[in-house]
Amino acid sequence: EVQLVESGGGLVRPGGSLTLSCAASGFTVSSNYMSWVRQAPGKGLEWVSLIYSGGNTYYADSVKGRFTFSRDNSKNTLFLQMNSLRAEDTAMYYCARHMAHMVSTAFDSWGQGTLVTVSS
Amino acid sequence: IVMTQSPASLSVSPGERATLSCRASQSVSSNLAWYQQKRGQAPRLLIYGASTRATGIAARFSGSGSGTEFTLIISSLQSEDFAVYYCHQYDNWPPAFGQGTKVEIK
Numbered sequence: 001e002v003q004l005v006e007s008g009g010g011l012v013r014p015g016g017s018l019t020l021s022c023a024a025s026g027f028t029v030s031s032n033y034m035s036w037v038r039q040a041p042g043k044g045l046e047w048v049s050l051i052y053s054g055g056n057t058y059y060a061d062s063v064k065g066r067f068t069f070s071r072d073n074s075k076n077t078l079f080l081q082m083n084s085l086r087a088e089d090t091a092m093y094y095c096a097r098h099m100a101h102m103v104s105t106a107f108d109s110w111g112q113g114t115l116v117t118v119s120s
Numbered sequence: 121i122v123m124t125q126s127p128a129s130l131s132v133s134p135g136e137r138a139t140l141s142c143r144a145s146q147s148v149s150s151n152l153a154w155y156q157q158k159r160g161q162a163p164r165l166l167i168y169g170a171s172t173r174a175t176g177i178a179a180r181f182s183g184s185g186s187g188t189e190f191t192l193i194i195s196s197l198q199s200e201d202f203a204v205y206y207c208h209q210y211d212n213w214p215p216a217f218g219q220g221t222k223v224e225i226k
C-alpha cells in the first residue's frame with residue numbers, strides 16, 4: 001500500500017527555519033516525481049516544489065531561493081528545508097506523488113499533511 | 121495559467137446531480153485532474169486526463185471537456201460526496217489549481 005507521512009511542522013517566528021519530512025512506503029521515491037503542495041488556512045491548493053527522479057528540483061517563484069527540496073534514498077524520505085519563513089508561508093504542507101512516473105501528470109497519492117504556522 | 125472554477129459553492133440535495141465547471145485561461149488539452157477534499161483530509165484524486173476515473177472512484181463521478189472548458193458531474197449525490205472539489209492543470213508549468221467548489225447539503 002502506498003503511504004506518505006509528513007512530519008516536522010510547527011510554530012516558527014518570521015525569518016525562522018523549519019524542515020519538513022515525508023516518509024514514503026509502498027513505493028520508491030527515487031523512482032518517482034514528487035512534489036510539495038501547500039494549502040493556506042481556508043484557501044486553495046498551491047504547488048510549491050518538485051523533485052525529479054533524477055534529482056533535479058524546481059520551485060514556485062514564491063519560495064525560490066528560500067526552500068530546498070531533497071531526499072534520502074536510503075530512508076525513502078523527502079525533505080523540504082524552509083528558510084526565511086514569512087507569514088504567508090503559513091499553510092498545511094502536503095507531499096504528493098506524480099502519477100505513472102511522469103512529471104506532467106496528476107497527483108495520485110497524498111500525505112495527510114503537516115501544518116506550518118509562521119507567527120511572532 | 122489561471123484556473124477558474126464555478127460556482128464557488130453549490131447546494132444540492134442527496135440523490136440529485138451536481139455539475140461543477142473549471143475554465144483554463146489557455147488551452148491545457150486534456151491534461152486536467154479533479155480532486156475531492158473533505159474537511160480535515162488531504163485531497164483525493166478523482167479524475168485525470170479530463171475524463172478517466174482514478175482507481176477505486178465510483179462511476180457516479182464523471183469528467184469531460186478539453187482545451188479550456190471542463191466539467192465534473194456527480195450524479196445522484198451521496199452523503200459522502202459533500203466536500204470541496206478542485207481542478208488541476210498539468211499541461212503547462214507550473215501546475216495550477218482552481219480555487220475550489222464547495223458542494224454542500226441543501
